[in-house]
Amino acid sequence: MVKTLGLIGSGMIGGALARLAVRAGLNVVLSNSRGPETLADLAAELGAHARAATPAEAALAGDLVVATVPLSAYDRLPTAELAGRTVIDTMNYYPERDGRVAALDAGELTSSALVQRHLAESSVVKAFNNIDFQRLFTSARPVGAPDRSALPVAGDDPAAKADVTGLLDVLGYDAVDIGTLADSWRSEPGTPVYVTPYLAPRPEGMSQEEGQRWFFETPGVPVSAARVGELAATAVRGTAGGSRAALSGG
Numbered sequence: 327m328v329k330t331l332g333l334i335g336s337g338m339i340g341g342a343l344a345r346l347a348v349r350a351g352l353n354v355v356l357s358n359s360r361g362p363e364t365l366a367d368l369a370a371e372l373g374a375h376a377r378a379a380t381p382a383e384a385a386l387a388g389d390l391v392v393a394t395v396p397l398s399a400y401d402r403l404p405t406a407e408l409a410g411r412t413v414i415d416t417m418n419y420y421p422e423r424d425g426r427v428a429a430l431d432a433g434e435l436t437s438s439a440l441v442q443r444h445l446a447e448s449s450v451v452k453a454f455n456n457i458d459f460q461r462l463f464t465s466a467r468p469v470g471a472p473d474r475s476a477l478p479v480a481g482d483d484p485a486a487k488a489d490v491t492g493l494l495d496v497l498g499y500d501a502v503d504i505g506t507l508a509d510s511w512r513s514e515p516g517t518p519v520y521v522t523p524y525l526a527p528r529p530e531g532m533s534q535e536e537g538q539r540w541f542f543e544t545p546g547v548p549v550s551a552a553r554v555g556e557l558a559a560t561a562v563r564g565t566a567g568g569s570r571a572a573l574s575g576g
Contacts, residue, residue, distance in 0.1 A: 515568020
């Protein structure tokens with residue numbers, strides 16, 4: 327059973343997961359590339375169940391570890407400290423931010439398979455990558471709630487996927503197994519299950535400021551496990567990579 331969640335990366339998705347974990351009674355160990363002192367405010371906000379550390383320390387402390395850094399930094403994840411652990415990969419490939427990655431552009435690998443290749447002694451599971459950070463936090467619901475949403479998970483290790491499914495349940499989501507890391511493209515940017523299903527229809531004609539206010543103030547749309555499965559099944563693999571605009575109301 328997960329008691330402590332390690333976070334390598336504590337930005338928007340990492341912060342949302344940390345808040346959900348603390349709300350669920352878990353301990354969280356926060357880290358980023360800039361040092362524990364830069365996370366003092368977030369740790370203080372989260373309270374006694376949270377502390378800031380280095381990425382290596384977060385890797386060793388977590389029963390499960392979330393890697394939520396820009397994909398361009400995947401090769402800086404600490405391999406030794408993550409060996410033998412389940413690593414939840416929330417990363418997406420955004421070429422305008424990450425630069426071009428030939429293996430992804432050629433369709434030779436998915437981004438999660440690239441991460442798994444780096445973390446050869448870990449079990450990587452793709453999750454939390456297809457929903458924006460605001461809906462990730464506000465759409466979480468308890469078990470049995472009629473408006474509970476589901477999120478896709480993908481991985482090569484069934485036991486690791488089961489552990490991540492259990493974490494989703496604790497945090498407020500059902501899980502839908504969409505296959506192996508080779509299948510994880512089905513939840514990547516540009517696919518039917520990516521971000522849009524969890525958002526209410528956006529009114530046309532809004533200014534950038536109005537759009538950002540709408541993004542932060544508008545409740546999410548529940549997406550059932552059955553619907554997630556349907557959307558993932560209809561995905562067609564196209565050009566790798568996507569835009570981050572939908573993630574910030576831009």
